[in-house]
Amino acid sequence: MKTGIFGGAFDPIHKGHIYMAQKAMEEYSLDRILLVPSGHSPNKTENAMTAFSHRYNMCKLASEAVPGIEVSDIEIKDESTSYTYVTLQKLKALYPEDELYFIMGGDSLDYFESWMKPDIIAQTAIILVMVRENFPKQQMEEKIAHIKNLFPADIRLLKCDRMDVSSTQVRRLLRAKSQADGYRSPKGAEMCLDAAVMSYIQANNLYR
Incomplete structure (x- = not known):
């Protein structure tokens, strides 16, 4: 089985994340994608992140209707x-x-x-790199060649159309909305989030 591993804070998970997972499945004929919400991330202040249980639940809600996408809690165990x-x-x-x-x-x-032990990452998995418009393909290929000179690695490019959405932007929109109207107005953030995720955020008073 070909399994894609897609990790991140997913705070919150948005439609762009699901789109990227689907693109990877399509382009490389993956059998499934495991979404891996970050547990004790070395790159983020954990206290500033939404509780793992909420991020995990939102990932489950965002992916439950998408064939081939599963959620793993391995990083919190x-x-x-x-x-x-x-x-x-x-x-x-x-x-x-x-x-x-x-x-x-x-x-x-x-x-x-x-990164911590990038050679082991490369030994354990094929690396798919999402190419965006602001990263010229030649520059990416030169970077890949440089990494391959350091240690053996199978690094492949994954073309992904630009989506102007990030979790940071979504949080900002949600906080602004909660201050203005208690989430009632169907604008902004709802366009970026699965309806079930938006309902979960409202029910649990997240990102106020």
């Missing part, structure tokens, strides 16, 4: 820092027969060699 190389090793142990594909953004590729 222990107290250690959730380094990508550790998560991938755990997933490989869980699914030893699967061919793993790790999905990452083009901006992350720019400093990939400074």
Whole structure:
């Protein structure tokens, strides 16, 4: 089985995330995508993030109607820092027969060699890099060649149309809305979120 691994804070998960997962499945004929909400991220202040349970539940709601997309809670099952190389090793142990594909953004590729144990990441999974309009393809290919000179890696490009949405923007819209009208007006953030996710946010008073 070909399994894509798509990690992130997903705070909250939005339609752009689901679109990127579907593009990866389509372009590389993946059998499934595992959404992996970050547990104890080394790159974010955990106290500033929405509780894992809420982010996990929102991922479940956003993906339940999308064939082939599943959600994993693997990064919250222990107290250690959730380094990508550790998560991938755990997933490989869980699914030893699967061919793993790790999905990452083009901006992350720019400093990939400074991640914790990037060589182990490359040993464990094929790396799919989402190419955006603001990252010239030639520049990406040069960066890939540089990484391959450092350690063996199978890095492939994943073309993804630009979507002007981010979790930061969605949170900002939701906070502005909650202050103005208590979420009642169907504008802004709702266009970026699955309806079930928006209902969950309202029911749990998130992002106020």
